[in-house]
Amino acid sequence: MEIPLVFFSQFNMCESKEKMFFKLVHGSGKEETSKEAKIRAKEKRNRLSLLVQKADLHGETIPNRSCPLAKETRISPDEAVKWGESFDKLLSHRDGLDAFTRFLKTEFSEENIEFWIACEDFKKSKEPQQIALKAKTIYEKFIQNDAPQEVNLDFHTKEVISGSISQPTLHSFDAAQSRVYQLMEQDSYKRFLKSEIYLHLLEGRPQRPTNLRRRSRSFTYNEFQDVKSDVSIWL
Structure with a gap:
């Protein structure tokens, strides 16, 4: 069946x-x-x-309308004229330091001014732990071979710093800072006075944000975590 x-x-x-x-x-x-x-x-x-x-x-190109536009900073031409009198007057003024930093970014050499700022802040340290921590950070970021933002120093200066970094003092970076200061004063500062950034300031034009690719990330003391810093007064 x-x-x-x-x-x-x-x-x-x-x-x-x-x-x-x-x-x-x-x-x-x-x-x-x-x-x-x-x-x-x-x-x-x-x-x-x-x-x-x-x-x-x-999705990534549509601007956020709720985000405010960057504000333009206006600097008095008379103030900008003073910056041309000496390199020290330029760095002692907050807006002058900012303008010079923007100029160095166009030349991809901002590590020099960032190192100088770091040294100025370092010399204000008081606690031994703060001194040791900042010194180690500065050394690893700017001094040691193949540092992410290595500054141009002679071999002897680097050797002296390397030998004292285990027990740093507030004067550990004096020689290096002086060397970098001279390099900027004799080289970068002269070109800055002829740059469009400075000439525009003399004409009373507003400063605008400089959007450039950074060769190295900006130096910041946020990495010190609990260590208080006075670097904000230089920026």
Whole structure:
């Protein structure tokens, strides 16, 4: 006696579990199998895909309207004239130091002024733990070979600092700071006085943010964590 075989097309064993589950839940309604329904579903998927692609392409380029624009800083031409009298007058003024730093960024040599600022802050340290921690950070960031922001120092100066870094004093970086100061005064400062940044200040034009690729990340004492710093007065 032959046993009749019955086939259920809706339970195709070759289909994935997800498709079988979808059929069981939603059924095989005739309206879903019609050509019109398939075309509408395809159009919806295409529109959704385009919207997602546009969001991915423009998501990072659309400006945040709630973010305020950077403010322009106006400096008196008379004040800017004083900066041309001496390098010391330039660095002793907050806006002058900022303008000179922006200029060094255009030459990718900002590590010099950042080292000088770090040394000025270091000399204000009082606690032994603070002195040791800052000295180690300055040495690793600016002095040692292949430092991320290594400044140009002669071999003898670097050797002296390396030998005293285990027991630093407030004068450990005096020779190096003086050397970098002279380099900036005799070289970078002269070019700064001829730069567009300085000439625009003499004409009374506003300073604008300089958006340049940094060769090295800015020096900051935030890495000192609990150690208090006075570096803000120099920036």
